[in-house]
Amino acid sequence: MAARRKLRVATFNVNGIRTRLPHLLQWLERERPDVACLQELKAADEAFPAAEIEAAGYGALWVGQRSWNGVAVLVRDAEPVEIRRVLPGDRADEQSRYLEVAAHGIVVGCLYLPNGNPQPGPKFDYKLGWFERLLKHARSLVGCGHPVVLAGDYNVVPTDFDIYDPKHWRRDALLQPESREAYARLLAQGWTDAIRALHPEERIYTFWDYFRQHWQRNSGLRIDHLLLNPTLRPRLLQAGVDRWVRDLDKASDHAPTWIELKAEAGVRGDTAKPKADTKTAARKVATKAPAKARTKKTAVRKTAAKKVPKAAAKKTATRKPTKKPAS
DNA sequence: ATGTCCCACCGCGTGGGA
Numbered sequence: 001m002a003a004r005r006k007l008r009v010a011t012f013n014v015n016g017i018r019t020r021l022p023h024l025l026q027w028l029e030r031e032r033p034d035v036a037c038l039q040e041l042k043a044a045d046e047a048f049p050a051a052e053i054e055a056a057g058y059g060a061l062w063v064g065q066r067s068w069n070g071v072a073v074l075v076r077d078a079e080p081v082e083i084r085r086v087l088p089g090d091r092a093d094e095q096s097r098y099l100e101v102a103a104h105g106i107v108v109g110c111l112y113l114p115n116g117n118p119q120p121g122p123k124f125d126y127k128l129g130w131f132e133r134l135l136k137h138a139r140s141l142v143g144c145g146h147p148v149v150l151a152g153d154y155n156v157v158p159t160d161f162d163i164y165d166p167k168h169w170r171r172d173a174l175l176q177p178e179s180r181e182a183y184a185r186l187l188a189q190g191w192t193d194a195i196r197a198l199h200p201e202e203r204i205y206t207f208w209d210y211f212r213q214h215w216q217r218n219s220g221l222r223i224d225h226l227l228l229n230p231t232l233r234p235r236l237l238q239a240g241v242d243r244w245v246r247d248l249d250k251a252s253d254h255a256p257t258w259i260e261l262k263a264e265a266g267v268r269g270d271t272a273k274p275k276a277d278t279k280t281a282a283r284k285v286a287t288k289a290p291a292k293a294r295t296k297k298t299a300v301r302k303t304a305a306k307k308v309p310k311a312a313a314k315k316t317a318t319r320k321p322t323k324k325p326a327s
Numbered sequence: 328a329t330g331t332c333c334c335a336c337c338g339c340g341t342g343g344g345a
Contacts, residue, residue, distance in 0.1 A: 015332080015333065015345085016332090016333050016334070019333065019334090040333090040345090042333065042334060043334095066334085066335080067333090067334050067335060067343090067344090068334080068343095068344070068345095115344080117344085123344095155345095209330085209331080209332095209345080210330075210331035210333095211329075211330035211331055211332095212331090213330095214330095250332085252332095253331090
């Protein structure tokens with residue numbers, strides 16, 4: 001494994017991974033994120049482009065769903081270690097919106113928080129309920145002793161400074177006081193909103209909808225966030241948005257959003273942690289989960305990090321299908 | 328209310344979701 005002095009962690013709502021695969025591969029090649037959290041795969045497990053991502057040099061875990069939702073974590077030149085593939089707190093929830101892994105010595109929660117529109121209504125209730133479950137789980141992570149980042153599409157515009165013009169969005173679920181209050185409570189646990197911490201005075205957007213030429217006019221919203229726990233916070237070096245990806249033809253409505261982290265203290269000039277350490281960290285965190293949740297960790301879908309496309313294709317073809325909880 | 332794009336299929340247009 002190559003030595004790394006810095007670690008780049010990104011989140012990218014791809015809005016359909018099959019449609020967006022060329023953009024995804026182009027972005028991975030150009031920006032080389034060490035960890036990439038993806039949302040809105042809009043693809044079943046079997047439809048995940050595992051071979052292409054493996055050929056690009058990334059190990060991956062994913063939780064798919066036909067048509068909607070779906071999240072994945074890609075790790076450059078290594079395998080993510082699964083911690084959990086379900087947000088605890090509602091066994092009846094079948095939407096694929098959460099995946100937590102250990103990679104490169106950090107714990108990474110990849111999340112796709114419900115949009116919640118129209119509001120009020122059952123979808124908004126589901127959003128707030130999901131948020132409460134996230135708050136509860138985040139509380140177990142914030143002081144766990146391991147470096148943790150919670151990255152994803154939160155579907156929350158934290159303040160009026162995080163949108164081009166709140167006027168037209170006042171009734172939208174993304175701006176509701178309940179949504180914002182839940183996000184504020186998350187930060188109050190001790191999480192740091194990385195983009196805002198490093199750019200307190202700057203208008204930064206991560207999402208521009210497809211309507212009314214909002215991208216061309218830079219009428220955006222900041223809804224993709226990377227939250228760091230206090231253990232990880234001192235290592236934050238940079239944060240930004242890869243706006244060029246939003247400018248591509250047939251782009252996702254989101255742009256990749258990223259942070260750069262310093263190498264882990266105590267590891268001289270190299271954050272490439274031994275795999276055993278990562279696994280130990282993953283197990284320690286996983287052990288805190290209730291036994292019930294742990295039994296849900298069934299088969300793990302992953303791709304080898306080796307760049308051997310042919311072998312990858314074979315391996316993918318022979319891979320055991322992952323059991324989903326009976327529905 | 329509108330705008331646009333992605334997904335699926337009682338599939339080559341339409342409806343749901345964002």
